[in-house]
Amino acid sequence: MSDLILNNKESFVLDSIEGTLYTSTHENLTFLDFDNDIKVVARSDWNRDKVALICGGGSGHEPAHAGFVGKGMLTAAVCGDLFAAPSVDAVLNAILHVTGDKGCLVIIKNYTGDRLNFGLAVEKAKEMGRKVDLIVVGDDISIPGNPQPRGIAGTLFVQKVAGYVAEQGASLEEVKQAAIDAHEKTASIGVALTSCSLPGESNDRIAQGKAELGLGIHGEAGIETINLPKAKQLVSTMVSKLVGAKPTSENAILLNNLGGLSPIEMNIVVKEVMESELGQQAKFIVSGALMTAIDMKGFSISTIQFSEEISKALTAEVETAAWPGCVARREVPVTKCENQIAKNDFIPSHDQETALVLSKVCQSIINIEADLNHLDSIVGDGDTGSTFAAGARKVLAQLDAQQLPLQDKAKLMTAIADCLTSVMGGSSGVLLSIMFTAAGREFELNGSLPKSLQAGLSQMMAYGGAKPGDRTMIDALHPALEAWIEEGFVAAIAAARKGAESTVGMTSAKAGRSSYLNSSSLSGTKDPGAFAVETVFNQF
Numbered sequence: 001m002s003d004l005i006l007n008n009k010e011s012f013v014l015d016s017i018e019g020t021l022y023t024s025t026h027e028n029l030t031f032l033d034f035d036n037d038i039k040v041v042a043r044s045d046w047n048r049d050k051v052a053l054i055c056g057g058g059s060g061h062e063p064a065h066a067g068f069v070g071k072g073m074l075t076a077a078v079c080g081d082l083f084a085a086p087s088v089d090a091v092l093n094a095i096l097h098v099t100g101d102k103g104c105l106v107i108i109k110n111y112t113g114d115r116l117n118f119g120l121a122v123e124k125a126k127e128m129g130r131k132v133d134l135i136v137v138g139d140d141i142s143i144p145g146n147p148q149p150r151g152i153a154g155t156l157f158v159q160k161v162a163g164y165v166a167e168q169g170a171s172l173e174e175v176k177q178a179a180i181d182a183h184e185k186t187a188s189i190g191v192a193l194t195s196c197s198l199p200g201e202s203n204d205r206i207a208q209g210k211a212e213l214g215l216g217i218h219g220e221a222g223i224e225t226i227n228l229p230k231a232k233q234l235v236s237t238m239v240s241k242l243v244g245a246k247p248t249s250e251n252a253i254l255l256n257n258l259g260g261l262s263p264i265e266m267n268i269v270v271k272e273v274m275e276s277e278l279g280q281q282a283k284f285i286v287s288g289a290l291m292t293a294i295d296m297k298g299f300s301i302s303t304i305q306f307s308e309e310i311s312k313a314l315t316a317e318v319e320t321a322a323w324p325g326c327v328a329r330r331e332v333p334v335t336k337c338e339n340q341i342a343k344n345d346f347i348p349s350h351d352q353e354t355a356l357v358l359s360k361v362c363q364s365i366i367n368i369e370a371d372l373n374h375l376d377s378i379v380g381d382g383d384t385g386s387t388f389a390a391g392a393r394k395v396l397a398q399l400d401a402q403q404l405p406l407q408d409k410a411k412l413m414t415a416i417a418d419c420l421t422s423v424m425g426g427s428s429g430v431l432l433s434i435m436f437t438a439a440g441r442e443f444e445l446n447g448s449l450p451k452s453l454q455a456g457l458s459q460m461m462a463y464g465g466a467k468p469g470d471r472t473m474i475d476a477l478h479p480a481l482e483a484w485i486e487e488g489f490v491a492a493i494a495a496a497r498k499g500a501e502s503t504v505g506m507t508s509a510k511a512g513r514s515s516y517l518n519s520s521s522l523s524g525t526k527d528p529g530a531f532a533v534e535t536v537f538n539q540f
Contacts, residue, residue: 078090156290
């Protein structure tokens with residue numbers, strides 16, 4: 001069972017409505033306070049000079065329906081409790097509040113509670129002399145031949161078309177006919193990997209690795225449970241059902257996040273939908289979390305047959321918080337670019353002394369691969385030896401193939417940097433590459449190997465954030481380079497050994513994975529990176 005952020009079940013819906021009103025971007029909404037449990041959100045700028053549009057139903061589908069109240073779409077939304085139709089009195093009061101001489105059209109989704117409660121309210125309003133009519137949307141095609149198809153996200157297409165026609169000043173009859181035409185042209189199907197969470201109830205009906213086609217927006221069972229396929233195949237299955245249900249030679253698509261899909265997942269779904277048979281023929285796409293089922297991990301695809309009037313209606317601007325607008329279909333914009341990163345250009349050359357030093361350094365690291373992994377298994381994730389050895393083997397391979405500029409120390413260090421980044425995973429490869437890249441650049445200026453390596457180390461420390469005393473390879477490398485510059489290489493060997501030994505007594509680390517461990521896990525264990533540095537200097 002997933003937990004929900006709420007105060008309590010009783011205030012769940014009203015708290016959500018108040019949050020919606022706090023964040024209303026157009027500042028054109030108001031809560032109609034009838035001093036009872038009625039929950040209606042309406043336009044605050046409404047003057048009853050056009051046909052009013054009312055929609056509503058159980059809550060839990062936010063931003064539907066209050067998010068679509070505003071000029072160009074709904075005049076009011078009647079909110080029931082969680083997945084429960086609003087009362088007859090709530091609907092009737094909303095109708096009476098917004099209906100003027102032009103009348104009111106009520107648009108509902110095809111669920112029994114909504115049909116009964118909204119229907120009775122419409123009849124009562126008629127008895128009271130109001131000009132009001134009703135349309136029931138059933139756009140779900142997941143169950144073939146269903147005499148009572150459910151209303152799902154395609155309802156928003158109907159609302160958008162009706163809202164546009166009403167905004168033009170059309171009569172109630174014309175608005176209703178436009179809504180009917182849009183409904184007849186609309187088809188939808190959904191899929192989910194989980195049901196939705198309800199306060200205090202479990203949502204684990206769908207097993208891991210399964211998906212349910214045709215799952216309802218209240219968590220009702222779908223038509224078929226399938227093994228979760230790849231996104232392309234899943235979309236293809238849904239599209240084939242839509243194409244079989246309604247003509248799709250030209251269409252607009254509404255892709256609806258049912259609440260629980262992450263943005264990266266939705267982007268993948270959009271990509272597959274737009275590259276499908278349906279998407280290839282689409283003129284527009286609308287996408288977002290528009291009619292949710294609380295936190296249901298799934299999505300629905302709605303399609304509406306295209307016409308000039310549909311185009312005008314869907315692309316007309318509205319003053320609502322939730323309608324994201326239509327995007328015209330286009331191919332993915334791609335800009336062809338030339339790779340401007342200059343490859344390190346050097347001529348391989350041979351130098352016996354340099355080759356011997358480099359070979360000894362690399363072999364020394366390879367020889368202690370198991371020891372480094374063991375140390376790292378105590379203070380890290382156990383792969384330091386494998387990572388360092390991979391870098392050493394890459395350099396050795398280049399050396400054996402005579403592909404290194406051994407006579408040009410500056411370019412050699414840059415070449416070593418490239419070798420390390422190509423095979424060493426994690427941060428260590430990048431850090432060492434930074435050091436050797438900077439050292440190569442510095443060597444061209446001063447021609448001193450220890451000073452160049454020291455300059456490289458400074459850059460590594462600047463980018464990596466570690467410093468002496470943080471229990472890293474720097475605790476051995478920093479004093480070794482200082483001693484090399486000031487006293488010579490023999491002093492550097494001793495300084496590297498002393499620096500590595502100092503990490504044994506360090507009970508806290510401030511960099512790397514060791515920084516997540518407590519002092520008892522670190523005490524008595526030499527840092528593997530510092531040990532690697534000590535080993536390299538000990539070869540000479």
